[in-house]
Structures are given as structure tokens and as C-alpha cells.
Amino acid sequence: MANGVNRVALIGTGFVGSSYAFAMLNQGVTEELVLIDLNKEKSEGDAMDLNHGLPFAPSPTKIWFGDYSDCKDADLVVITAGANQKPGETRLDLVHKNMKIFESIVSQVMASGFDGIFLVATNPVDILTYATWKFSGLPKERVIGSGTILDTARFRYLLGEYFQVDARNVHAYIIGEHGDTELPVWSHADIGGRSVVDLVKERQQYKQEDLEEIFVNVRDAAYHIIERKGATYYGIAMGLVRLTKAILQNENSVLTVSAYLDGEYDQHDIYIGVPAIVNRTGIREIIELKLTEEERAKFAHSANVLKQVMEPFFQNEVRP
Numbered sequence: 001m002a003n004g005v006n007r008v009a010l011i012g013t014g015f016v017g018s019s020y021a022f023a024m025l026n027q028g029v030t031e032e033l034v035l036i037d038l039n040k041e042k043s044e045g046d047a048m049d050l051n052h053g054l055p056f057a058p059s060p061t062k063i064w065f066g067d068y069s070d071c072k073d074a075d076l077v078v079i080t081a082g083a084n085q086k087p088g089e090t091r092l093d094l095v096h097k098n099m100k101i102f103e104s105i106v107s108q109v110m111a112s113g114f115d116g117i118f119l120v121a122t123n124p125v126d127i128l129t130y131a132t133w134k135f136s137g138l139p140k141e142r143v144i145g146s147g148t149i150l151d152t153a154r155f156r157y158l159l160g161e162y163f164q165v166d167a168r169n170v171h172a173y174i175i176g177e178h179g180d181t182e183l184p185v186w187s188h189a190d191i192g193g194r195s196v197v198d199l200v201k202e203r204q205q206y207k208q209e210d211l212e213e214i215f216v217n218v219r220d221a222a223y224h225i226i227e228r229k230g231a232t233y234y235g236i237a238m239g240l241v242r243l244t245k246a247i248l249q250n251e252n253s254v255l256t257v258s259a260y261l262d263g264e265y266d267q268h269d270i271y272i273g274v275p276a277i278v279n280r281t282g283i284r285e286i287i288e289l290k291l292t293e294e295e296r297a298k299f300a301h302s303a304n305v306l307k308q309v310m311e312p313f314f315q316n317e318v319r320p
């Protein structure tokens, strides 16, 4: 923080990054927002365009296109740079391209003298969050991945539609990899304090098969959207703004993020999606839910899949 104002540096002003910048401006979350991209013209154009919206914004924001030296005084560096999924591609398929990009980005951010919090959204997000933690040398609490924040939002939205209840009153988590092995935590899904599992048992109009279909639609949502419009960006952008607010405004909010596990959920040395309390210090605390045997096994499988993909990159460091 310089001169008592919040500064967010955004690296990558593609679909996700520019949607995030737009949502940030609309919600008046930070005093300063600097846009950085390999494609300087794109970030310059975005800064110009966004500045023209300032007369309509809820509060003033200084927005400019910049370079890595601007990260020195940033409270938060948000990374949305890198390749996105093409139709048919999984998130894990992006690992080689994006790992290289991250090595370069994170070293340049750290060379500026940055000493804040990283928030990573680029896929595969769990692995790239781990890489950011390794490359930066920052404490684990100050490196956060967007994890399953979007999957959890999709889950809450679809459950809200099914039970005809405001999605904000649906409490349910998707945990694990942000990707094909993620899982729903049915054992802790509730609406206004009533368990979703009990609702389905007690009321004939609700069916177990419908719940299973809801989860499949959550898990595969990105594929369905990419088939139709080539990329997904509004949902994740709003999720990143929610996380930014939780951090900058010291909210102690419970959000499903990619967090470093050191024994929680019986996992070690991995970043993966779990509910956690997020505030100005980053990840204050991981919430360890009491999972069923089946959920625990699925979570362990998800963690193993991530570890296998990570192994070639951090060979001597990833524990079995």
C-alpha cells in the first residue's frame, strides 16, 4: 500500500482479466488498478476504455496500463495471463504452456520488490498457484488460487434454481481440483439450515438423479460454455472481485479457494480447492469439513491426479 491507498496489479487483460477490471470498477473495490499484459496495446486500450466509465462508477479509481515496476507498491497481484482452454481441451492440458509463462511473470513481479498477496486464476489453477508459491518464495497464506470459487458459485446457482431459493441462501461447496476430478460436498449442503440430502429424502418432487445431474452440469459447465462462446469469463471475474474484496476489506469471508494443505484433509504439500477464511493477511484458516468416506476418497483421488501432473515440474519436492 502506497500513501494509504489500495493498489491491485492485474497481469493478463484477456477475456478474464478485462472482465475482472470492469467488475472491479463497477463495484469500486480499489483506489488503484494497474493493467499489465504482454500485449501492451491491449492493456493500454483497456485502460483508456475503462477510464471513460469513471463518471458512472460508484467511487474514483485510478486506472492505467503499466509494467512490472508498478507491482512494487501493489497490495494484490492478480494473475489471469496465459493460454485458455480450446474446445475439447482440459485445464490440465494447459500446464506446459502456462508454467513457462508463470516462471517469467512471477520472477518479474518479485524483482519489483512486491511484498503483497498473489491471487491466481490461470489454469490449471491449483498447479499454477503452487508454482506461484514456489517461484515467489512468499508465505503460503499470501498465495491464493481461485480454486473452486466459480464451481461453488455454479453449484449454488443450479441448486437455487432447482429448489427455487435465492442462490445466496444456498450453502454448498465444490472442493478438490478446479477441473474434472472436483467433487460436491453433499454431506454439508444446506438451504436455510435444512440439509439438501434430507430435503430430497422427505419430498417426493425432488429426486436424487436430479442432484447428480446438477453436479455433472457444474463440473462440465466450462466445456458447455466454451463450445458456445469460446471462453468463460464473467462468472470467474465476479468471483475474483469477491475474493479481492474479502482480502482488501479484511472480511474474514468463507470462500472456496485453492489453498496450501499441510495435513488438512490428510494432504500435504499441495494447493487444492477447500473452504477457507480469507482476510487482509490472505488465507487466515482452512476449514476442515468432516467428510464422508466416499467424499474423502474422491478428494484424495483429485489430489493424486494433481500431484501426478505436477511431478515432472517439481520432481524432488512433491511428496507421494
Ligand SMILES: NC(=O)c1ccc[n+]([C@@H]2O[C@H](COP(=O)([O-])OP(=O)(O)OC[C@H]3O[C@@H](n4cnc5c(N)ncnc54)[C@H](O)[C@@H]3O)[C@@H](O)[C@H]2O)c1
Pocket: 011, 012, 013, 014, 015, 016, 017, 036, 037, 038, 039, 042, 080, 081, 082, 083, 084, 085, 094, 101, 104, 105, 121, 122, 123, 124, 125, 146, 147, 150, 178, 231, 232, 233, 236
Ligand atoms: N480459474 C477459473 O475459474 C478460470 C475461469 C475461466 C478462465 N480461466 C483461465 O484464465 C486464463 C485466461 O483466460 P482468458 O480467456 O482471459 O485468455 P485470453 O487469451 O483472453 O487472455 C490471456 C491474456 O494473457 C496475456 N499473456 C499471455 N502471456 C503473457 C505473459 N507472459 N505476460 C503477460 N501477459 C501474458 C495475453 O496477451 C492475453 O491478453 C486461462 O488460463 C483460463 O483457462 C480460469
